[in-house]
Amino acid sequence: MTKKPSDLPEIEAKWRRFWLESGTYRYDATRPRSETFVVDTPPPTVSGSLHIGHVFSFTHTDLITRYKRMTGLNVFYPMGWDDNGLPTERRVQNVFNVRCDPSLPYVADLSLEWGREGETMPVSRTNFIELCDQVVQEDEKKFQELFQQLALSVDWNETYATIDERSRYVSQLSFLHLLEKGLAELRDAPTMWDVDFQTAVAQAEVEDRDRDGTFYKIRFGVEGGGDFLIATTRPELLPACIGVTAHPDDKRYRDLIGKNAITPLFGAPVPIIADEAADPEKGTGILMICTFGDAQDVEWWRQLAVPAREVIARDGTIKPATWGDEPWASIDPGTAQTHHDKLTGLSINQARKSIVQMLDDAGATEGEPEKIRRPVKFFEKGDRPLEFVVSRQWFIPVMDKKKELIDQGRKITWHPDMFRKRYEDWVEGLNQDWCVSRQRYFGVPIPVWYEIAADGTIDYDSILVPAKESLPVDPFEQAPPGYTEDQRGKPGGFTGDPDVFDTWATSALTPIITSGWPDDTERHDRLYPTSLRPNAHEIIRTWDFVTITRSLLEDGTIPWTDVAISGWVLDPDRKKMSKSKGNVVLPTDILDEFGSDAVRYWSASARLGVDTAFDAGVLREGKRLVTKIRNASRLILGYEGEPGEIQHPLDVSFVARLRRVVDEVTEQWQDWNHAGALSTTESWFWNDLTDNYLELSKARAYAGDPSALSTLLRSLNIVLRLFAPILPYVTEEVWNTGRDEPMSIHTSRWPTIDELPDVEDDGSFMVAVEVLSAIRRTKSEAKVSIKFPVDRLSITGPSGKIELLRSVLDDVVATGNVENTEIVGSEDNEDLSVDVTLSSGEKTA
């Protein structure tokens, strides 16, 4: 070992290679379930790059995993890549400047066709998917390298991607099971819709963002005379108005209930109904029901049981008025049509301006528009507010499963427990079933076809499913059983479902993607349910929720016994680090600058579930610890002589303290408290071992005292293992110092107190430390060096302590460079009184 830290990269590379080549972290498929610990690793989204939060939370997983491995468990620690989905599509569009046009034919060599400079090139669905595959493979390689540098003890033979064949097979098969059990339904209904991505989205992908809006007061007429004002932020939905509602107790509007209102501009008679969901405090207390402004509108629309008048098209523009036989149920259809024509084709924002102008011109607005700030629903990856659009989508019903889902959550142990509450809150707050179909391309195809009736219409009730043996299938490319490709799209033939699953519908199955489900029953029984699901808290409502859901629906199981939640990495201003804020710390930078062990030390310092401010000081501390471990090891391993029985009172006392530390640290690991385990280990290492014992034992150790040598070697051996889950590189390096054949510390057994003599601490070590500290303090105050001789050391104290001191006095004297001692027992005071007289010979400057 050299002392230059610049050799860290070589040390890391050496052991990284060794671990891979010798299969240190390989899962042993022959060992029984009872000896196995299974990690359901979060597959990171493969788009762009890994960030510091990944390093943080993946290290937490690895800490637990390494500890479990050292307790003798057979660890199954796979790695998945979540490449399936929208983020990859978006990257491919940007990188290659293409867009997917499913109507185009496949082109074998796309480069021949490569588009004109600067122009977006339309490509077939298959070509598009090939480009996606290409992009993710490059990223997966980079991710793997980073994770290996971080020393994740993953079994790299066990990897998968959420778009690979195995994942598509599991995803489709599991869906077909749900379909068979009636737990997947095709519905033609209003669904939350992103107008830019032009896809349905699920509740879990929706977030509220505060946005400025304008409240317009609009005058409605009443059939038979009269009028009233409604307030709305969405006047462009006026042509979609199908009703008006107020609270039944609201005296202002009680007389209107049961009558018809007449909408301005469009003259549509619409019913005025009473509903307790109407809030008298908001706006004017009476509001219009439109198809569709929000989820409440969908509810009311169902109650009213009238045809929808959808005005928002899938691309976010205003549709022509095409509902019903007559374009307008209106007292003045011509005027209504004229007004609507002015809106048709406009974007939502343009339509809003336009209709406000028309309302103003018609004198149908009242007062000044009022600015308000209110929450608006967005797709989490989207830029424009979500709309409700009627479309045909696949749903997995969850609204009627809330109780079971909460019960399942309670069978799982959450670390820390408060996140179980967050999961339960999410389940209780569900307000719609889980929409799993997406109008995208790079995903797992929905494995169904629909019959085409003789009249050429698609019969969505006649669903054709593939044989299990043919999975995975692409219904866009393959024909259903009993049909041939030339019947595609023809009367009496079939059409493939054009959609793909939401990426969560596949990630929900990670525990069974890796387990061999359902065909390899032997493997599955050994790997499922899994032991640990680690993830950060923002995806409790997505990944954790969907995984629990799918396990419940598939076979009533829980997917894991424990969930470990990591916090976020915040910048010093306590904001979440993110690219857009420009405050990111790149993982590769800190790994290179401080070394992997130091980065892991920083992660390990944070408890589960706690958001942590990024602090380079902790990284420096970690690096300092690594250096210290190497230096202390060099001293200990450099002593010459044969170790023997531990019998010197100082050694016995010191070893007895180490026994307590081993127990305490073990208990902390068992409690999922890696931060506490680190802190306990580190303070023993730093205070007991290096600051004091290494100094006190030096004289005897240099003289080859068997008791001291044995104490030193066994302590080092144990403390290396206590540090091993956190600092895999430096512990491996020291562990193998002097070995001809490397033998990994990471497959060694976790230390137990049985390895040390069964001794009690009589306190002599701490007495020695107390006296040594007094000597050091005196020298420090006298501004002399630590080796300056002490002429006389006078100590009085209770006889018990004095006895202890006498037993270890040789070490104290040698360490303090003491020439004369005067030790007196006295029962006058309970504490030792230490008087240090330095030699008169002046220190020479």
Place this chain on the structure above:
RNA sequence: GGGCGGUUAGCUCAGUGGAAGAGCACUGCGCUUACAACGCAGGGGUCGGCGGUUCGAACCCGUCACCGCCCACCA
């Protein structure tokens, strides 16, 4: 609006009924044959406020304030 966390030294954080802690930063001393990318010693806090329980409260209870996160039907 509802829920969950948090508030301890200048900074980052431990500590959950029994004499206020660590690391960093700061001050002083010291190149000591493991370590100057270091060591030794030291200064620094009425534990967010106010009530209460208790022999005793940073810790338990109540209440308020502030910070953060999650959720909520966008009129």
